[in-house]
Amino acid sequence: MEADIAMDMLEEIRVIINANLESLIEEQKAIFGEVAEVSGNVLLAGGKRLRPIVTYLVYQMAGGDDIDAILPLAMAFELIHTATLVHDDINDNSSVRRGKPTMHSMVGQSKAIIGGDWLFVQGFGLGGIYNEDVVKVMANCCAKIASAEFMQIDHVLNLATSPEDYLEIVKGKTAGPFAAAAKGAAMVADLDSTESDKLFEFGMELGIAFQLVDDLLDVVGDERIGKPRGIDVYEGKMTLPLIHALTILHGDEREELESIITNFDDSKFERLIQLLEIGGSINYSEILVNNHLERASQYLEEFDDCDAKSLLQFVASMVKNRNS
Amino acid sequence: MEADIAMDMLEEIRVIINANLESLIEEQKAIFGEVAEVSGNVLLAGGKRLRPIVTYLVYQMAGGDDIDAILPLAMAFELIHTATLVHDDINDNSSVRRGKPTMHSMVGQSKAIIGGDWLFVQGFGLGGIYNEDVVKVMANCCAKIASAEFMQIDHVLNLATSPEDYLEIVKGKTAGPFAAAAKGAAMVADLDSTESDKLFEFGMELGIAFQLVDDLLDVVGDERIGKPRGIDVYEGKMTLPLIHALTILHGDEREELESIITNFDDSKFERLIQLLEIGGSINYSEILVNNHLERASQYLEEFDDCDAKSLLQFVASMVKNRNS
Secondary structure (H helix, E strand, C coil), rough: CCHHHHHHHHHHHHHHHHHHHHCCCHHHHHHHCCHHHHHHHCCCCCCCCHHHHHHHHHHCCCCCCHHHHHHHHHHHHHHHHHHHHHHHHHCCCCCEECECCCHHHHHHHHHHHHHHHHHHHHHHHHHHHHCCHHHHHHHHHHHHHHHHHHHHHCCCCCCCHHHHCCCCHHHHHHHHHHHHHHHHHHHCCCCHHHHHHHHHHHHHHHHHHHHHHHHHHHCCCCCCCCCCCCCHHCCCCCHHHHHHHHHCCCCEEEEEEHHHHHHHHHHHHHHHHHHHHHCCCHHHHHHHHHHHHHHHHHHHCEEEEEEEHHHHHHHHHHHHHHHC | CCCCHHHHHHHHHHHHHHHHHHHHHHHHHHCCHHHHHHHHHHHHHCCCCHHHHHHHHHHHCCCCHHHHHHHHHHHHHHHHHHHHHHHHHHHHHHCCCCEECHHHHHHHHHHHHHHHHHHHHHHHHHHHHHHHHHHHHHHHHHHHHHHHHHHHHHHCCCCCCCCCHHHHHHHHHHHHHHHHHHHHHHHCCCCCCCHHHHHHHHHHHHHHHHHHHHHHHHCCCCCCCCCCCCCHCCCCCCCCHHHHHHHEEEEHHHHHHHHHHCCHHHHHHHHHHHHHHHHCHHHHHHHHHHHHHHHHHHHCCCCCCHHHHHHHHHHHHHHHHHHC
């Protein structure tokens, strides 16, 4: 499929999802007032809508043809994602998200905790039309997000974080929701459990690649067109390039890297990048992105060719080439 | 029904609920590790289990006889209740709950935000076996808790808080979950919507009375056997006795009361009580407790007499006479 056609088709899906999220918030504002308004503002402030897009496309590829049957699940994953962002932003003390002030910097921490809860609840409320197994996939995914976040908190500035620790955190926090969205969509389309599990793995691989690219953007991103750099390092988050470089470098360079990570400020950014280059850590992360995307693609292979499948492959290529 | 028999029967139900909550947490600890452990500790630290008990008894009174069909809903309401306590304790900066350190004072605020999320998610996960309408009742209840908490935050130390504002907050935050638990239980027992709605109102009246007693305990409770006094006043929460006294008193007494509420400390407690007595505000609150419990009782009248109904009436009398 041509890239510009794919972009147009994805944009159409994004428009549908956004329109439905907007009507949901409009409805809820009338009932729940300010909490719906401020939570809705974060939800509607933009975002790539990747989780609902994956949900929607997997459902179509799996033979589903009733958009009303899948939209609530697609929206649920975006609501839950936004809920975790609101609570993460409190925990990371972040003041900006998607180019706008974070909820807690607008309305204070107390309301932001409650606002995040409200978004979670809306997500699960939308899950009510699905059967027990689909709800279990959603709930298990959310519980894993929480356990991965605990682990991430414990690994802040932990220079002994292993690639296995890293992968466990990423699988729970970032990739798990993609996996659950894809599996849930397959279940709603009535695929059997072998096939749903394959789509779970597809989502997982796609999500791992997504996080790896996120890690890379934090060190090599172009700030003019994308997200600001160095935020993860400031927050003491052990991203894969750092973990890899800490493993590879030794002697003075390793000591220097430790000292940069532990006392990071902007003036040390250039030297940090040099050390990551010396360790081959950026290159290593890029190779891993490709590996995970390739595996993601393999899970799609046995499904019949169709637009939805081509679009999922296109989403994978977007994940690799994204700059924000 | 004799009080001691009723107490024994309620204790039996509490034991069943506690045992099921314990096995749930044991199971989840194996999967989710620390987040399940610390959240489980709060859940299992005690508590009256009033919401699950009401859920269970309403289901029985409504003719339900399959305990496995109602236990997940009963537990869900306790999990959701505990989730809100964890987040409330952060917002109120409380260090003790149910005689033990609060989650955030044990593991820090970041983990406590996530721990509360985990409890919410577990609650909704248990809701997966129910149909869309029951899930809607749960989700609507939780969303209302959030909007009521927003309102409560806005009314901290707001001396112009009206009884109507107060009632709206109480209905959303405290009484709503009792109402939703009772309605949900009725729906699971296949009652029609007229009857389920009556049980919703039963739960609402019971819950309002419960909160009014809570307000009273904050000013007239016996600390030796129950909860510490004055906490609500310290936190700037506008409880009904305060709202009533602010309405009734005038001149110097009103000014004095304003000053006590706005700059509260322990030394002013005795004078606060005197002013509430002068305003007749404690007596007024006690009358309201009786009125709401009487209305709760009326909603039960048309159901056939049975043990579950007698026990619900007994629960209402316990709400009135509780000291913690």
